[in-house]
Amino acid sequence: MEKTIAAIGDGVIRIEFASDVSPQMNQQIQYTCRLIQERSIYGVIELVPGYQTITLYYEPIKIRFEALVGKLENLLAKEQDQEIIQEKTRLLHIPVCYGGEHGPDLSDVAKRHHMTEDEVVKRHQQPEYLVYLLGFLPGFPYLGGLDSAIATPRLQEPRAKTPAGSVGIADAQTGIYPLSSPGGWNIIGNTPIPLFDAEKKEDAFLFQPGDRVKFFEISEADYSQLPLGNKWEEVIADE
Incomplete structure (x- = not known):
């Protein structure tokens, strides 16, 4: 699934998924959030999932924009080859x-x-x-x-x-x-x-x-x- 990464403010990055809103899209977003959280990238403060996006808040003083984007691109590239693991939901x-x-x-x-x-x-x-x-x-x-x-x-x-x-x-x-x-x-x-x-x-x-x-x-x-x-x-x- 195609994804784009862009800055939308000082210390804010948005990952946008090229897909329609659906339960499957939501499952993909939740899975991607878990992968990013598990990586524990230094300087990342919070992830906010949306309908077709993930908004990521970070501290620019701790990690530069270019470095963070590089880490995210590597992670998302590896994700393409992984099967989405559906976790138990409430x-x-x-x-x-x-x-x-x-x-x-x-x-x-x-x-x-x-x-x-x-x-x-x-x-x-x-x-x-x-x-x-x-x-x-x-x-x-x-x-x-x-x-x-x-x-x-x-x-x-x-x-x-x-x-x-x-x-x-x-x-x-x-x-x-x-x-x-x-x-x-x-x-x-x-x-x-x-x-x-x-x-x-x-x-x-x-x-x-x-x-x-x-x-x-x-x-x-x-x-x-x-x-x-x-x-x-x-x-x-x-x-």
């Missing part, structure tokens, strides 16, 4: 209370697609989603695999405040707001599960790129009673 089951005050846009989404609200909910729950990347807010998962029948454009006028845990649809994606924030996604429900813990130095984010996600519906009563905090294991299963 499947996280996320409870959602749909509609009502938790999903103020569910009705509009249903009307737009000439469906009942229950049908929208059913179609939203059916797929097994893939976490392509985190962005926008700390720990915000961009999930691919949404049923095209309920794909819905962003709101024309974004909300000034979208509550933490809001589950939304934007075009062909679905996602979850980890924090309260302005936002333009169509909110169809809310999960009581915390996605981001600023107090944690490690594993502060619930999701990681490459994770798989399934949603299941809960009632208002269940939503109020589900444990919060760090008791995620009671509502999330790893497979």
